[in-house]
Amino acid sequence: MPEKIKIAVLVSGNGSNLQAIIDAQANGDLGPAEIGIVISDKPEALALERAAKAGIKSVVVEKTKELSREEYDEKLAVILREEEINLIVLAGFMRVLGEKFVGAFKWKIINIHPALLPAFKGTHGIADAFLYGVKVTGVTVHFVDEGVDSGPIIAQRAVKIEDTDTLGSLEERMHHREHELYPEVIRLFAEGRIKLEGRKVKIV
Ligand code: GRF
DSSP: OOOOOOOOOESSOOOHHHHHHHHHHHHTTTEEEEEEEEEEEEOOOHHHHHHHHHTTOOEEEOOOOOOOOHHHHHHHHHHHHHTTTTTEEEEESSSSSHHHHHTTTTOOOOEEEEEOTTSSSSSHHHHHHHHHEEEEEEEEEEEESSSOOSSSSEEEEEEEEOTTTHHHHHHHHHHHHHHHHHHHHHHHHHTOOOEETTTTEEEE
């Protein structure tokens, strides 16, 4: 492993997880990991402003009608190779990456999902769990494989749902949990402490 692990953070919107990663880096809590680039598929993403404020390079790669899904993924891949990225961190990136891309960066892509996978996959993990009436939900960081929200689970943190919770209050606690967990996992990855054995992930 190289001394510094260069990460790319892929975003589409608010970027609060990106902010948590930026803050962790500033506080020395990201270990040997270093944000090399932020990539957004949306030019209006607030995440881009967060990157700019922190002096981090960013680029917008929009999915236009002219680009096929594979061509889009290939554009991303070219940038990631040019930047010599060691870890791709999906942080609210609203696109599903194709099989070829995932294969090319096997076990070097991680995602954060706002539910205890494999429950409540998809784009509305918090609301789905809340409306279902579960008493405990949580956040999951997992490796990205060819499926959607289906890769090996690296870490999970539980969040209790109280009777007094509204969707808004639950969302707030969930995001707080995400912001603690994601930088921790990035650090573990950068320290070479995440080992994959079949579907199981061990922290060594
Ligand atoms: C987070 O809830 C994350 O779990 C999900 O998308 C949301 C992104 O939020 N994948 P932000 O853009 O990091 O604020």
